[in-house]
Amino acid sequence: MPKYVIEREIPGAGNMSAADLSGASAKSCNVLNKLGNDIQWIHSYVTGDKIYCIYTAPSEDLIRQHAELSGFPANKVSEVKALIDPTRAALNAFQPAFSPVPLIVGGKYNSARTQQKSRQAH
Numbered sequence: 001m002p003k004y005v006i007e008r009e010i011p012g013a014g015n016m017s018a019a020d021l022s023g024a025s026a027k028s029c030n031v032l033n034k035l036g037n038d039i040q041w042i043h044s045y046v047t048g049d050k051i052y053c054i055y056t057a058p059s060e061d062l063i064r065q066h067a068e069l070s071g072f073p074a075n076k077v078s079e080v081k082a083l084i085d086p087t088r089a090a091l092n093a094f095q096p097a098f099s100p101v102p103l104i105v106g107g108k109y110n111s112a113r114t115q116q117k118s119r120q121a122h
Contacts, residue, residue, distance in 0.1 A: 003042075004063050006053040007076040014048040021046070024072070031070040039066060 039062050042054040057063050060077050067074035
């Protein structure tokens with residue numbers, strides 16, 4: 001399922017109270033429930049004047065439909081193409097977003113089964 005980052009321009013977002021954020025969360029969840037299981041809100045990052053939301057959905061259109069129905073802006077919607085973090089540094093190769101990452105030991109691929117056999121032998 002594609003993953004998206006939604007940039008929402010909301011002046012003063014970083015100053016919203018816990019009650020305001022809870023209300024916004026509830027409103028978003030109510031709309032998500034109406035849209036069905038194809039769209040899922042993962043989490044959001046609240047900054048000074050923006051909220052960055054991470055969603056999974058089959059299409060950008062469904063993301064925009066959620067924004068329209070909830071009343072939250074979706075100023076920019078970007079599909080995530082890859083995920084990187086410090087563990088990717090050892091791979092020496094591009095990995096597509098959300099694929100299982102093989103464990104590389106000494107430059108050789110080791111599956112979980114191979115690792116288990118190796119531990120049992122020692």
